[in-house]
Amino acid sequence: MRKKIIAGNWKMNKSRKEAKQFMQEVLQQLPTELNNVEAIVCAPFVHLSLLAEMAQSFPLHIGAQTMHFEASGAYTGEVSPTMLIEIDVTHAIIGHSERREYYHETDEAVNQKVKAAFAHQIKPIVCVGETLDQRESGSTKSHVANQVKQALAGLTEKQIRKTTIAYEPIWAIGTGKTASSRDANDVCTHIRKTVASISDEAAAQGVVIQYGGSVNPDNIAELLSEENIDGALVGGASLAAESFVKLVEAATDA
Numbered sequence: 001m002r003k004k005i006i007a008g009n010w011k012m013n014k015s016r017k018e019a020k021q022f023m024q025e026v027l028q029q030l031p032t033e034l035n036n037v038e039a040i041v042c043a044p045f046v047h048l049s050l051l052a053e054m055a056q057s058f059p060l061h062i063g064a065q066t067m068h069f070e071a072s073g074a075y076t077g078e079v080s081p082t083m084l085i086e087i088d089v090t091h092a093i094i095g096h097s098e099r100r101e102y103y104h105e106t107d108e109a110v111n112q113k114v115k116a117a118f119a120h121q122i123k124p125i126v127c128v129g130e131t132l133d134q135r136e137s138g139s140t141k142s143h144v145a146n147q148v149k150q151a152l153a154g155l156t157e158k159q160i161r162k163t164t165i166a167y168e169p170i171w172a173i174g175t176g177k178t179a180s181s182r183d184a185n186d187v188c189t190h191i192r193k194t195v196a197s198i199s200d201e202a203a204a205q206g207v208v209i210q211y212g213g214s215v216n217p218d219n220i221a222e223l224l225s226e227e228n229i230d231g232a233l234v235g236g237a238s239l240a241a242e243s244f245v246k247l248v249e250a251a252t253d254a
């Protein structure tokens with residue numbers, strides 16, 4: 001059985017004090033063991049070291065929201081996978097639609113980052129998703145399949161199996177509009193088929209596929225009840241400790 005993965009994406013939010021307080025509350029409330037569920041907080045770079053230290057010996061992983069693909073070099077402002085590993089960051093979101101839109105991250109860069117993540121034992125959460133125009137013109141599945149193929153190009157079957165893919169329709173991010181669980185599952189099913197087509201059935205069955213876009217404690221159970229939705233990547237509703245814990249609890253119940 002695939003595990004469920006709940007990842008909070010703080011984006012550019014929280015002061016150090018707020019980050020610390022969030023962690024204290026979450027660590028108090030989280031069950032001591034999460035059976036077949038992985039909980040991750042993806043925070044701004046400057047908070048990662050503090051959060052990773054606090055989360056030691058708790059069932060909570062700390063992730064970055066992006067990373068560079070080189071281990072070091074003249075890349076002003078960037079953070080490398082080796083720097084992340086050194087401070088016990090275990091995951092990285094790669095190719096979030098905000099990175100693609102505002103920082104012009106291409107499918108090729110996403111692929112380089114995914115490869116770099118595996119080279120340095122960081123688990124990638126690869127984001128894909130369509131715009132409203134693409135949805136309305138009926139090209140959602142072809143667009144998303146294309147993003148998946150490019151992101152995973154050149155990976156081994158074993159690496160593909162260990163990848164998490166987050167399907168995030170761009171029109172649902174931060175808008176309060178969620179894709180219906182049926183529509184979301186339909187695209188996630190197509191993603192799994194796409195993975196089978198570029199790798200094999202074992203990889204397709206192993207890959208964890210999250211849904212993201214206005215997920216909250218009220219709609220998560222329905223989303224997770226779908227066959228091909230194995231978790232959620234959550235922005236807004238991951239910022240409050242109470243609601244983050246509820247999301248993780250919903251996954252343990254699913």
Ligand code: PGA
Nearest residue numbers: 173174213214234235236
């Ligand atoms: P949201 O963000 O939950 O606030 O819609 C999701 C995301 O961008 O990952």
